[in-house]
Amino acid sequence: MAKVTIDGIEIEVPDGTSILQAARMIGPTVAPPAMCFYTNLPSSGGYCRTCMVEVTKGSEKDPRPMPKLVASCRTQVMDGMVVGNRTSEKAVDARKGVVEFLLLNHPLDCPICDQAGECHLQDLSYENGSAKTRTDFERRTFDKIDIGDKIQLHMNRCILCYRCVKVADQLTPERVHGVMNRGDHSEISTYITKAVDNEFSGNMIDVCPVGALTDKTFRFKSRVWFTKPVTAHRDCDKCCGKVVLWYKGEDVLRVTGRKDQWGEVEEFICNTCRFDKKRTSDWVVEGPTNLSRHSVISANHYEKLVVPNELTLNDIKPLNP
Amino acid sequence: MGKKLLLQNDNVPGIDTYEVYRQHGGYTSVEKALKMTSDEVVEEVKKSGLRGRGGAGFPTGMKWSFLAKPEGVPRYLVCNADESEPGTFKDRYLMQRHPHLLIEGMIAASYALGANTAYIYIRGEYFYIVNILEKAIEEAYTAGWLGDNIQGSGYSLNMYVHPGAGAYICGEETALLESLEGKRGNPRIKPPFPAVKGLYACPTVVNNVETIAAVVPILNMGGEEYAKIGIGKSTGTKLISASGHIKKPGVYEIELGLPVEEFIYSEEYCGGILNDKKLKAVVPGGSSVPILPAELSLKTPTGEPRLMSYESLSEGGFVSGSMLGSGGFIVMDETTSIVRNLHTFNRFYHHESCGQCSPCREGTGWMEKITHKILDGHGTLADIDLLWDIQRKIEGNTICPLGDAAAWPVAAAIRHFREEFEEYVSNPSSIVDVKHYYNIHNLVEA
Numbered sequence: 001m002a003k004v005t006i007d008g009i010e011i012e013v014p015d016g017t018s019i020l021q022a023a024r025m026i027g028p029t030v031a032p033p034a035m036c037f038y039t040n041l042p043s044s045g046g047y048c049r050t051c052m053v054e055v056t057k058g059s060e061k062d063p064r065p066m067p068k069l070v071a072s073c074r075t076q077v078m079d080g081m082v083v084g085n086r087t088s089e090k091a092v093d094a095r096k097g098v099v100e101f102l103l104l105n106h107p108l109d110c111p112i113c114d115q116a117g118e119c120h121l122q123d124l125s126y127e128n129g130s131a132k133t134r135t136d137f138e139r140r141t142f143d144k145i146d147i148g149d150k151i152q153l154h155m156n157r158c159i160l161c162y163r164c165v166k167v168a169d170q171l172t173p174e175r176v177h178g179v180m181n182r183g184d185h186s187e188i189s190t191y192i193t194k195a196v197d198n199e200f201s202g203n204m205i206d207v208c209p210v211g212a213l214t215d216k217t218f219r220f221k222s223r224v225w226f227t228k229p230v231t232a233h234r235d236c237d238k239c240c241g242k243v244v245l246w247y248k249g250e251d252v253l254r255v256t257g258r259k260d261q262w263g264e265v266e267e268f269i270c271n272t273c274r275f276d277k278k279r280t281s282d283w284v285v286e287g288p289t290n291l292s293r294h295s296v297i298s299a300n301h302y303e304k305l306v307v308p309n310e311l312t313l314n315d316i317k318p319l320n321p
Numbered sequence: 322m323g324k325k326l327l328l329q330n331d332n333v334p335g336i337d338t339y340e341v342y343r344q345h346g347g348y349t350s351v352e353k354a355l356k357m358t359s360d361e362v363v364e365e366v367k368k369s370g371l372r373g374r375g376g377a378g379f380p381t382g383m384k385w386s387f388l389a390k391p392e393g394v395p396r397y398l399v400c401n402a403d404e405s406e407p408g409t410f411k412d413r414y415l416m417q418r419h420p421h422l423l424i425e426g427m428i429a430a431s432y433a434l435g436a437n438t439a440y441i442y443i444r445g446e447y448f449y450i451v452n453i454l455e456k457a458i459e460e461a462y463t464a465g466w467l468g469d470n471i472q473g474s475g476y477s478l479n480m481y482v483h484p485g486a487g488a489y490i491c492g493e494e495t496a497l498l499e500s501l502e503g504k505r506g507n508p509r510i511k512p513p514f515p516a517v518k519g520l521y522a523c524p525t526v527v528n529n530v531e532t533i534a535a536v537v538p539i540l541n542m543g544g545e546e547y548a549k550i551g552i553g554k555s556t557g558t559k560l561i562s563a564s565g566h567i568k569k570p571g572v573y574e575i576e577l578g579l580p581v582e583e584f585i586y587s588e589e590y591c592g593g594i595l596n597d598k599k600l601k602a603v604v605p606g607g608s609s610v611p612i613l614p615a616e617l618s619l620k621t622p623t624g625e626p627r628l629m630s631y632e633s634l635s636e637g638g639f640v641s642g643s644m645l646g647s648g649g650f651i652v653m654d655e656t657t658s659i660v661r662n663l664h665t666f667n668r669f670y671h672h673e674s675c676g677q678c679s680p681c682r683e684g685t686g687w688m689e690k691i692t693h694k695i696l697d698g699h700g701t702l703a704d705i706d707l708l709w710d711i712q713r714k715i716e717g718n719t720i721c722p723l724g725d726a727a728a729w730p731v732a733a734a735i736r737h738f739r740e741e742f743e744e745y746v747s748n749p750s751s752i753v754d755v756k757h758y759y760n761i762h763n764l765v766e767a
Contacts, residue, residue: 046510047678049718068717074510097714101683134707137690160676179505179676182488184686186676 002079006030006053007087019072019083020051024262031262032085033095033124035102035209036161037073039264044166045073048159049098050124054091057082069094092128099129105140105184106210107156115211117224120263121159142187147177148195150216150275151205155187158212164188164204171268172198188212199238202274206257206265217275218246218254227253229289234282239270244289245280252278258289323576323589324550326538326558327415327422327531337453339460342421348466350540354429355474362433366536368544370556375401375492375529376607376647377722378631387516388434389524397525398436399501400427400533402443402450403485403492406607407669408649411560412530414572416443416450419534420457424480426533428466429540431478434526439480442497445487454482489673493721494527496675507677508721529647531560552578555630559645565652568592581605581627581634582619585652598654602737605634606646608666609726611733612659613643639732658752659738660745663730664692670727681724684715688731695742698749705742709735 003012006023007030013022021039023031032053037045045051051073055066060080069091072083085091103125110116142155160179165188168175177196180189190196196204204213227246234241246254255274257265277283325331335341342348354362367382388396400423404412416423423441431439443451458480461467469477483501485491491500495509498520519525535557539547548556555577564570567585569592575584584590585600594600603618604610621627622641627634635642653662667689676682691708694700708731716728735742744751 046720049678049680052718071510071720094714094718097711097718098679101679101687101714104683104687135687137687140686159679160682162677181676182490183671183674183676184682186682 002077002081004077004079004081004083006083007085013077015076017077019053019055019070019075019077019081020045022077023053023072023083023085028261030085032072032091033120033128034073034262035120035124035159036163038163038166038207039262040266040268041163041166041170041207044161044163046071047162048102050095050102050128052091052094052098054084054088055081056084056088095128096130099125100134102159103129103133104135105156106159107139107141109157112220113154113157113211114214114219114224115157115208118263119211120209140184145189145193146195147190148197148201150202150271151196152214152216152219153188154212154214155189157210158188159210160186160188161209163207163209164213167203167207167268168196168198168201171200171203174198199270199272200268202271203257203265203268205274206259206268209263215254215274217278221253222248231258231286231289232283233286234273234277234284236270236273239273240267241269241273242267243269243273243283245283245285250280252280254278323574323579324558325574326547326550327419327534327560328572328574331418337418337420337457339421339457339464342419343464346541347421348425348464350537351425351428351432351466352472353540354432355472355476359433359435362429362540365544366433366539369539369547370544370551370554371532371535371539371547372555372631373529374531374535374559374647376406376609376644378645381528381532384516384528385430385434385526387514388526389517390435391524395438395523396434396436397520397523398427398431398434398439399494399497399520399525399527400439400441400530401492401494401497401527402441402447402530403488403497404447404530404647405444405489405492405673406609406647406649407666408562408564408604408651409607409647410562410564411572411648413447413450414562415530415534415560416447417453420450420454421461422534422537423454423530424457424461424466426536427480428461428471428478429536430526430528430533432476433536436526437477437479439478440501440520441480441482442491442501443482443484444491445485448484451482451484458482488675489669490675490721490723493723496721497527498525507675508723510720550576552628552630553632555632555645559629559648561629561648561650563591563650563652565650566595566598566654566657567652568595575629577628577630578633579629581629584629584650591652594652594654596654598656600652601655601657602653602659604643604649604651604653604730605629606644607649608651608669609722609729610644610646611639611642611729612662612737613733614737617641617737618643639729640736643733659734659741660692660695660752663734664689664696666730667692667727670723674723674727675721678720678724680715681719681727684711684724685727687711688727695745696752698745698752700742700746700749702743702746705735705739705746 032051034051035048052069053072057063059078147153177190227248230245232245245252257269330336330345363385371381372378490496491506493508496506500506515525561573586593600615604612622637631645634645671685671689674681674685712728712731715724
């Protein structure tokens with residue numbers, strides 16, 4: 001067991017736990033945001049740099065601070081470690097920078113994006129970003145490619161978290177898509193135009209933190225906050241069959257895996273459950289889903305919304321011509 | 322004349338063939354090493370105080386002793402010949418003219434580490450050197466210096482040359498290992514370090530070409546003797562690739578501790594500034610290290626003469642110092658536009674960023690766009706501060722050192738030459754045109 005102090009709160013965790021997981025055990029006020037780390041996908045994480053924290057004391061044995069900020073999702077705790085997340089000016093500043101970098105070429109087409117309302121990049125930028133942009137350069141765009149009849153790829157929105165690549169690596173026997181090219185021309189693509197049609201490929205939609213991979217059967221059907229999530233299950237011979245049905249009126253508009261409070265799917269589901277079973281009679285309904293983190297969707301409990309500290313009316317100024 | 326250890330036989334014709342190399346004392350260090358235990362060889366390198374010649378300057382003996390040695394797991398030595406740093410071309414020279422020196426060093430180093438397989442990862446643009454190295458390896462196999470039971474010692478070693486596909490990022494050791502394994506050349510997240518889990522998840526040591534070649538004179542003359550050359554903790558000799566506005570550009574072997582002023586102006590080395598113009602700035606260790614203005618490159622902030630050594634060049638930190646880096650010594654005369662030079666560097670790092678982690682992927686492109694905007698005459702004063710802020714947010718926040726390497730030149734250029742940026746921004750007509758540059762140097766535009 002190792003004792004760590006994160007933002008002044010002490011917790012004892014098993015050896016080998018990452019700083020991020022230790023922080024999540026304390027609670028959401030302490031946990032750093034994570035855009036690329038995914039608990040159920042081993043070897044994910046380390047790319048987006050939003051979860052960076054400052055280690056002010058390495059361990060009981062070696063109390064030297066770490067020279068650089070570390071990615072908390074890929075750094076293991078040591079006994080006696082002292083970590084600064086929201087209390088560390090360096091970490092907050094660096095995170096603000098990372099948000100700016102991620103938004104630099106993001107199209108900000110939230111009004112027409114199916115992910116809006118459950119988008120991690122929206123949450124991240126509200127919580128950690130700046131209200132103003134400092135760039136007036138043209139944003140990067142990619143040519144549209146078709147990766148199949150079920151999944152829609154919007155490369156312009158992608159933040160290259162590599163989660164979908166890990167899904168294809170770890171859930172499906174053969175990966176047909178990956179990251180092509182280098183630097184800021186990197187794109188998620190199938191090398192030879194080929195449909196991504198594996199039975200578990202739909203999980204790419206669930207793990208995508210932004211609107212880069214969305215459900216074609218749900219495309220432009222509704223804003224997510226107008227749909228009502230209902231927990232349900234069915235006997236499926238391929239997967240666990242535990243899902244969330246998203247209702248609008250009587251209709252099931254889409255089916256997704258069940259997500260925990262960090263927005264991560266608990267158990268992956270198959271494409272049959274996701275795309276083909278869209279009648280209430282296919283499912284055993286358990287009851288309304290409790291959503292805590294993404295309060296926009298959470299049964300319209302708008303009074304619980306936390307107003308971001310930084311953004312006040314005075315802050316909104318017209319852009320420089 | 323400074324002491325020469327690596328290039329002492331540089332003028333011998335046919336030194337790239339086995340017979341001539343052997344006649345001039347080649348492979349004696351391997352003979353010597355095979356009579357010692359591997360730990361003794363490591364100890365000898367430790368005593369020599371040799372530091373990595375690839376850029377970071379980490380003590381080589383220390384690196385070797387960190388290598389994990391679990392039972393039944395193979396160990397690897399990988400030579401990093403992916404020399405891609407702009408301004409650096411010393412490894413090319415060494416491999417092209419002295420291939421056997423590298424192979425000899427590789428055998429001695431592999432023996433010290435207990436590795437039975439060694440790889441030379443060479444950058445794709447050096448395809449013609451691949452042939453030179455493979456011919457030399459063939460000769461070494463024939464002469465019994467490679468293969469099973471080398472010279473009857475019972476030690477076996479196989480050596481392979483692996484050409485990369487031409488990516489700067491593959492010079493980063495973990496990206497190099499990924500590329501060597503046949504994957505996309507993305508740097509790995511550390512820990513685990515290659516000394517524990519490197520090539521094919523086995524303990525691996527990755528060393529620069531020059532570092533491995535330096536093992537040969539160390540074993541020949543003894544570690545303690547080698548440590549006497551140089552100054553302080555910068556022992557031995559170093560190859561410097563001198564380029565830019567100097568009369569005699571090229572690769573020079575210097576004893577560490579040579580004054581920068583002597584290196585630039587003496588007839589033995591660079592021979593002074595081209596067309597006898599004034600010195601404006603020096604990039605002492607390849608494009609990634611901070612640029613130094615003339616007065617700071619010749620004198621340290623305390624007024625001492627600046628020496629070519631790891632310590633002296635970094636004296637004053639990044640505020641008034643730089644780094645020895647890989648020894649890519651770029652000299653700029655008074656006509657050089659620092660902004661244009663910075664734009665070239667930014668364009669390079671933008672092109673070579675692997676795109677794995679966000680600050681480097683997005684930030685390098687952003688910085689390039691801003692310097693481009695300034696050069697186009699559309700810059701504002703806020704752009705200079707923005708550039709400063711971007712580099713600050715990239716530095717130290719990336720997976721691999723490419724982010725730092727992209728940020729440092731920007732920081733140093735703004736720190737030392739801010740007035741030039743301000744001049745460009747407030748008075749766009751002062752922007753040095755490329756044509757103007759060609760005119761003053763009487764060059765023909767390509």
